[in-house]
Amino acid sequence: MFKNKLFNIMLVILSTLTLMGVLTIVLYTQFFQETKAESELTIDEILRVSVETDEITTNLLSNHVIRSKFVFQLDNTRATTEFEKRDFQIENIIIQELADMKESDFRGSKGILELEKIIRDRVNEIMDDGYVVQVYMNARVIQ
Template sequence: MVKNRLVNIMLIILITLTLIGVLATVLYTQVFQETRAEGEPTIDDILKVSVETEEITTNLLSNHIIRTQFVIQLDNDDAVNEFQKRDFQVENIIIQELSDMRESDFRGSEGIVKMQNGIKKRINEIMQSGEVVEVYMNKRMIQ
């Protein structure tokens, strides 16, 4: 009878310790961890995988000159490294896209979004280690 009682007490202690451990784990993961929606990166995360191009000056189709700069957001660190190595190709793509545009294309946001999407698509065609998530026009001056 003593053995059964000792075994019962030992099982109760083990179950209690297990429940305390599970409760502590749940509280730690739910309460003390930073809560953030999955798939929504913070601004710090975006800055880590973003690259700013040099200022580019080129002619537009309408014989105007544009001076512009872009910030390009990529999806991972490997893509950032590849992008930095391909900077001359990226600048060439941007110049080609801008050369096909007129000054009037920059009057509304629709033309700018179309141009950003075109640049994004063409850069993604050459990227191998990742892809462009977003293209942001940082500066724009048309003369």
Template sequence: MFANRLVNIMLVILVTVTLIGVIALVVITQFLQPTSADGEPTIDEVIELNVETEEITTNLLSNDIIRSKFVIQLDAQTGKDEFEKRDYQIENIIIQELSDRKASDFNGSSGILDLEEHLKRRFNEVMQSGEVVDVYMRERVIQ
């Protein structure tokens, strides 16, 4: 290639070091990135593990009527499957919790957050193969 053998060796070493650097950069940026399993789940994974209740209408302790819907987020597909099979128990728990509250309990966000935490705890008491991660009140109409 070149007349000087030293220049040939130097070019081969330079190309080799450059290739190693490029390969290392590709490995670090593509393969060593944290996956969603290591961190927080993506929104698509969260939506896939959600269960939405049907509209529930019941009386409150203050003789008002509430119509509500909830979205329950579970930790795994097996938990979601079990939760869907326990729909009658879940609706019963929701009705019990709502029946023990007054309309004034829903005036601020603290009352709603308290209800969501109580429901989460009660749901986890009946679950065997999964866990409820969060409960969200999707709709509420008090009359």
């Protein structure tokens, strides 16, 4: 390669050491470093970041009255604190969405799931410190 034998030996040794270093780093990061798996939260962790609304009573579009309660699962405790401060805005969003629904929208799970999704999306629009992961309708009475 080069005419100087010492330079060739030094170049081979440096290349070998560099290759061994890179290989060591790759193996270490792939096999020996602990990885945080995105596992599901335990029930205690979910309860820590969940907030339940007061009972909300309002009229539906079909002249029926609904009493409902919701549980909101948030992504962190800062979001929980913010959510509790915004409770009047959250209740307003829920009442607005319920006012546009009919009694027949609650006959199956499809309508309830759609309502939960709409409420989650609208609440996420006003949240600053986190977001709503899931909305659960845990009580409903239609009269």
